[in-house]
Amino acid sequence: MNETASKNAEEFGFHEGDVIQEWLWDDDVSDSIRDRIMTLTGEDLVDEDYGAAVNGVIIWWRDGDDEDALADTIVDAYAVLGGDGPLWVLTPKPGRPGAASSITVQSAATTAGMNAATPLTVSDDWNGIHLTPYGKGR
Template sequence: MKETAFQEAEEFGFHTADIVQEWMWDDDVSEAIRRNIQRLTGEDLVDEDFDSSVDGVIVWWRDGDDEETLGNTLVDAYSVLGDDGPMWILTPKPGRKGAASSSTIQAAANSVGMNAAMPLTADDDWNAIRLSSFGKGR
């Protein structure tokens, strides 16, 4: 059976040797998504404490997390994202514990000057939403 692009992590827009920073990790995240990103880049994911520029960002966010925290996290993550690399919010799919509405994510993104794309399926339990700065057209 052929795997989809997200199962291979290529859809995220990350490349070999990219440093991808992971925010708001918890024990409920998809280890398959993490493993596929690491396999694609050949690098371990770095956490929020990484203090250098990164090539991409993933943020694990669930309903019930503070929306203001999401906005602050997006500002912090964007500040270390080099050359307009990909930034994604991963959230549980509708019907799963922690599922967040796309309007909540859009509101948080807008509050920090970003747009959120339509959710895409990242795996069986998680959706991925790509963020971009207003006017960047990524």
């Protein structure tokens, strides 16, 4: 694992007891990332159909998915995010199937009214891009 990613998922800004919602789950997601988040929070991840506010969000997004759909997903995910909880878009790293350009993610984030941070390596195969609403800093 790259030095920039912890073994305990602290880089996401999630805490014990947090309810984390994941969007666009598919068979290619990283079970190690999911497991690290669940170990850190002590809670199972919930899906898009979860009916209450959450403390954090991860969105699995791959190249070939529609950029406008990503912007819409970011807006929908932020709407159920309680307070100022962390929101992350996870994309396959360059050279992996489905690798997405960080510029594409940044463009979708801008459309959704969010700032996108520089990608962070969160596992051997996935990068994470932390999003914050305009005016909330990076």
